[in-house]
Amino acid sequence: MMWYRERSPRRTPTPGAAVLTALSFPLLAALAACANSDAVPAEATEPLSGTEAVAAPVQPAEAATPSVRAARGPALDLPPNELGEIMVLEYHRLGEPEGEFYRSREHFAQDLQNLYDAGFRPITMRQMLAGDINLPAGTTPVVFTFDDSSTGQFYLRGDGSVDPNTMVGMWTAFSQANPEWENGGTWCVLPAADHPSNFFGELPSREVDRTTREDRIRRKVDYLISNGHEICNHTLYHARLDKARDQAQVQEWIGRGEDSIRVYLPEDYEIVTLALPLGMWPATKSLAWSGTYKGHSYEYQGILEVSGGPNVSPFDRSFNGHSVNRVIVAPGALPRALTRYEKEPGKRFISDGDPRTIAVPDSLSSRVAKDRWPNLQLKTGS
């Protein structure tokens, strides 16, 4: 795309450099990237790969004096079960009318509150893949994923402040009001999709000079990563990977997407998660998690599907980072899930408050993938 360039050293953001008028939400209705259904018939270029390697876990960052954490906010008074389910929630646009791809502001705020009240705490995909679940005892991890980088998700106002009516704005306000709501979400961005899905609604470069535009994107990316959020690749512009004409095109859509995002990231930042546009796999599945474009390789530990329900724990033998199921936050979906967990709390991942251990009931100990987690201590008998 026009402003694509090769990876370059990161520049220091200049706060307050640009002034943009906030866009109104109805504008969003014009574009539904995820809901796109284009009519071009699928053309398989490669037979489906029969070998689906299980993702290797990301090594956790060096543990900073881990200790057992007691919850200060809402938590369950139940024994730990770190083999329980983890919901990976999938959000798209903010707005109304609600549907699979739209969540109202009111309901998004309510989702945060309801999950918190029910003892859930956010972690990123990166943390889940690394088994780095550093949550208080009695709480359950939940991953928030946000696809398509649209304006309603994150916008900087003219004075450079975060628009409080965006998802990032609401998240920030919620975590300030509830300090136990730590960590962040996973933002699967489209660097070159049509406005307003290009890096949270940045204006096309023909409407604003390129330096200003890139500076604003950089400040948003900086804001996310310095506040515990994760940046995830959602390909260059949301093309269906199953419709690529060949393997090179798959790698271009993913690799060029990665390179275009990396321009805004610190040099040492690794993108570890990719969300498949519309959940469609390339004919050669492994190209979704590993490939090369123009001499740059990409490698993902986590590949996000678009549906499938709650995911198994990363400590479970059956966990496959290369196929992570998600729960689309469609109308009614989250209340239903929470009601189910109320009735069957044993299905939930329940933390023991100690990130050094995998704490499970005796009856489940044979399901623990001990070989994948040599640094974590298995603790049974709960």
Ligand SMILES: [Zn+2]
């Ligand atoms: Zn999408």
